[in-house]
Amino acid sequence: MASIKDVAKRANVSTATVSRVLRNAGNVTEETRQRVLEAIEELNYQPNVLGRYLRRMETETVLVVVPDITNPFFSKVLRGIEAVALEHGYQVLLGDTQNDARLEEQYLNVLPQRQVDGMIFLTARIRKELMEEMARQFPIVLACEYLEGTDIPTVSIDNISSARKATEHLIRLGHRRIAHLSGPMNIILSRDRLRGYYQALAQHDIDADPALVQEGDFTYESGYNVTLKLLALEEPPTAIFAANDEMAIGAIKAVRHRGGRVPDDVAVVGFDDIQMASIFEPSLTTIAQPMFEIGQKAMELLLQLIEGGNVGRRQFVLPDRLVVRDSCGGSA
Amino acid sequence: MASIKDVAKRANVSTATVSRVLRNAGNVTEETRQRVLEAIEELNYQPNVLGRYLRRMETETVLVVVPDITNPFFSKVLRGIEAVALEHGYQVLLGDTQNDARLEEQYLNVLPQRQVDGMIFLTARIRKELMEEMARQFPIVLACEYLEGTDIPTVSIDNISSARKATEHLIRLGHRRIAHLSGPMNIILSRDRLRGYYQALAQHDIDADPALVQEGDFTYESGYNVTLKLLALEEPPTAIFAANDEMAIGAIKAVRHRGGRVPDDVAVVGFDDIQMASIFEPSLTTIAQPMFEIGQKAMELLLQLIEGGNVGRRQFVLPDRLVVRDSCGGSA
DNA sequence: GATGGAGATGTAATCGATTACATAGATGAG
DNA sequence: CTCATCTATGTAATCGATTACATCTCCATC
Numbered sequence: 218m219a220s221i222k223d224v225a226k227r228a229n230v231s232t233a234t235v236s237r238v239l240r241n242a243g244n245v246t247e248e249t250r251q252r253v254l255e256a257i258e259e260l261n262y263q264p265n266v267l268g269r270y271l272r273r274m275e276t277e278t279v280l281v282v283v284p285d286i287t288n289p290f291f292s293k294v295l296r297g298i299e300a301v302a303l304e305h306g307y308q309v310l311l312g313d314t315q316n317d318a319r320l321e322e323q324y325l326n327v328l329p330q331r332q333v334d335g336m337i338f339l340t341a342r343i344r345k346e347l348m349e350e351m352a353r354q355f356p357i358v359l360a361c362e363y364l365e366g367t368d369i370p371t372v373s374i375d376n377i378s379s380a381r382k383a384t385e386h387l388i389r390l391g392h393r394r395i396a397h398l399s400g401p402m403n404i405i406l407s408r409d410r411l412r413g414y415y416q417a418l419a420q421h422d423i424d425a426d427p428a429l430v431q432e433g434d435f436t437y438e439s440g441y442n443v444t445l446k447l448l449a450l451e452e453p454p455t456a457i458f459a460a461n462d463e464m465a466i467g468a469i470k471a472v473r474h475r476g477g478r479v480p481d482d483v484a485v486v487g488f489d490d491i492q493m494a495s496i497f498e499p500s501l502t503t504i505a506q507p508m509f510e511i512g513q514k515a516m517e518l519l520l521q522l523i524e525g526g527n528v529g530r531r532q533f534v535l536p537d538r539l540v541v542r543d544s545c546g547g548s549a
Numbered sequence: 550m551a552s553i554k555d556v557a558k559r560a561n562v563s564t565a566t567v568s569r570v571l572r573n574a575g576n577v578t579e580e581t582r583q584r585v586l587e588a589i590e591e592l593n594y595q596p597n598v599l600g601r602y603l604r605r606m607e608t609e610t611v612l613v614v615v616p617d618i619t620n621p622f623f624s625k626v627l628r629g630i631e632a633v634a635l636e637h638g639y640q641v642l643l644g645d646t647q648n649d650a651r652l653e654e655q656y657l658n659v660l661p662q663r664q665v666d667g668m669i670f671l672t673a674r675i676r677k678e679l680m681e682e683m684a685r686q687f688p689i690v691l692a693c694e695y696l697e698g699t700d701i702p703t704v705s706i707d708n709i710s711s712a713r714k715a716t717e718h719l720i721r722l723g724h725r726r727i728a729h730l731s732g733p734m735n736i737i738l739s740r741d742r743l744r745g746y747y748q749a750l751a752q753h754d755i756d757a758d759p760a761l762v763q764e765g766d767f768t769y770e771s772g773y774n775v776t777l778k779l780l781a782l783e784e785p786p787t788a789i790f791a792a793n794d795e796m797a798i799g800a801i802k803a804v805r806h807r808g809g810r811v812p813d814d815v816a817v818v819g820f821d822d823i824q825m826a827s828i829f830e831p832s833l834t835t836i837a838q839p840m841f842e843i844g845q846k847a848m849e850l851l852l853q854l855i856e857g858g859n860v861g862r863r864q865f866v867l868p869d870r871l872v873v874r875d876s877c878g879g880s881a
Numbered sequence: 882g883a884t885g886g887a888g889a890t891g892t893a894a895t896c897g898a899t900t901a902c903a904t905a906g907a908t909g910a911g
Numbered sequence: 912c913t914c915a916t917c918t919a920t921g922t923a924a925t926c927g928a929t930t931a932c933a934t935c936t937c938c939a940t941c
Contacts, residue, residue: 220897263658266662266664267599267603267608268899273926311642312643330597497829553927553929563890566890568930576889577889600929
């Protein structure tokens with residue numbers, strides 16, 4: 218592999234001049250510039266970025282840590298991130314933690330090791346202190362998930378109010394026995410959605426029945442299995458609010474396998490509005506998150522942090538909205 | 550940020566010794582080892598990997614280039630790659646090209662720049678010569694998609710024979726007017742599946758009707774739109790073979806929106822066996838690819854290349870199988 | 882007690898680029 | 912003509928780790 222020295226030798230200049238040509242820093246005559254470019258061409262030279270990284274101590278690369286690459290929700294957020302990054306000449310790399318907090322911590326180490334200039338976490342399952350200590354020294358932004366009582370810049374929706382909105386929709390349709398398929402309780406997002414669910418019940422004087430709250434793990438399978446349990450109750454629910462669309466689809470399938478109909482026998486509401494929510498039959502009533510915008514905003518914040526600016530207000534709450542479709546019936 | 554020199558100073562040893570402790574290379578007394586470890590602890594030292602990378606000229610990182618991170622098929626392949634990589638201490642980074650060949654070429658440059666030790670392409674849409682030239686100098690493996698007449702190591706299924714199998718299944722069910730929703734024709738995979746379709750027709754003396762072959766782009770929307778065109782034909786097809794599951798689902802939705810039933814009026818077969826294929830109703834008859842295994846095999850090959858070994862046979866064709874479900878009817 | 886070998890540690894070169902600083906040559910003002 | 916200024920280019924330090932090689936100590940062996 219040719220290095221900058223080889224190019225310098227061939228063009229009969231110093232490495233400094235080659236570097237200047239490479240980075241388009243002025244003060245090079247057109248004539249030498251041409252000579253250098255020729256040498257680069259002839260040697261098929263590609264600058265070794267490791268050298269540059271080491272010297273400049275920056276990589277113009279950001280890492281996005283995703284809890285589950287399989288989840289379509291995150292891919293949309295990612296697209297928002299990519300759009301902004303590309304615009305600003307940053308590379309985006311992806312780390313998949315496969316829902317493993319240990320792997321998440323490992324990715325965190327990439328920062329002090331200087332492999333990337335900043336990180337966006339679409340998951341926040343590691344110890345808060347660890348994350349905060351890192352965030353004090355390096356550019357970190359949280360999106361979607363967040364940490365309680367921290368001032369790490371965060372972009373998300375208001376999960377409590379949107380869960381309340383979803384539950385209230387079911388209440389307005391006349392349901393009183395409403396179940397909730399929650400996400401894992403160690404994730405704050407799940408706890409928020411559960412809280413919103415409880416708030417809605419309380420505001421309408423409906424007693425919360427602990428048997429109607431079941432914990433899933435955001436997968437289709439868990440939605441299916443947990444719903445089977447709910448249906449086996451003496452007094453099964455007439456409506457289900459699932460903490461994401463995949464579990465909601467699992468719930469619908471379970472109802473059907475037990476011979477029930479959706480929405481007639483059981484109404485279902487999901488969360489996220491992934492593509493499949495509108496394709497699946499019955500189409501899902503769900504909370505639409507502005508996934509692309511969340512990604513954009515997160516990347517914009519990260520860029521500000523990297524460039525040393527302050528980000529001012531540190532928590533950004535984007536608007537969500539309830540999308541009413543077929544899975545919860547008309548105005549019963 | 551503390552560097553190895555700071556640690557050396559604090560522990561009263563040379564940087565060489567610190568490095569030896571860090572990398573667990575022997576020849577260090579337990580006593581000095583402890584001293585060094587203490588210093589590391591006290592300074593909260595994290596080695597800057599850029600220095601190491603530059604010196605060793607390797608990053609123990611591989612890059613996987615994906616045409617579309619949104620596509621669930623690829624996420625499964627990715628999991629296979631991750632599993633093997635993790636086992637061997639390699640980091641996996643992801644590059645999303647968003648189906649843009651220009652972006653794909655950009656990622657290719659990451660190799661001579663030494664940012665990663667090797668790459669796996671789950672897409673192959675750039676100029677063959679370019680790819681081959683790079684593959685001659687650096688470890689590259691292709692998976693899923695491939696390039697014709699090249700000896701870059703490749704892992705995939707036999708798309709021609711599996712497409713033939715899928716089409717034959719429809720023929721056996723009595724269909725004669727079978728349409729094909731193909732992928733983009735600039736992708737060899739699409740051309741292969743089309744070829745398999747033609748072969749099956751020919752073997753059963755069915756004339757191929759050009760009007761029945763329509764090009765999509767692997768998205769749900771394209772499957773939907775193109776099927777509407779097919780249904781508007783004077784003599785519409787009684788069966789549709791789609792080049793992937795998402796287009797197949799689009800096709801089913803289109804048939805329904807036109808008042809038809811699947812499989813009664815139109816039988817549909819997909820390709821890939823993504824999770825939704827078994828969840829969607831009617832469940833999809835489809836070609837199941839061993840996604841996880843494709844990923845595993847690809848990563849294993851890449852490791853061999855990185856470690857300088859030869860990979861022997863360069864084209865690996867893994868077995869696929871036809872999964873019969875509800876979308877194409879019983880034994881009519 | 883000289884010799885040799887093994888083990889522990891240090892010294893300094895090295896990876897490839899960037900860049901602060903130095904220098905040489907050209908240009909212009911007085 | 913001289914000096915200041917500016918431009919183009921070169922020299923060499925630098926980023927942080929790794930590692931070839933040198934050195935030193937200690938101990939065993941004859």
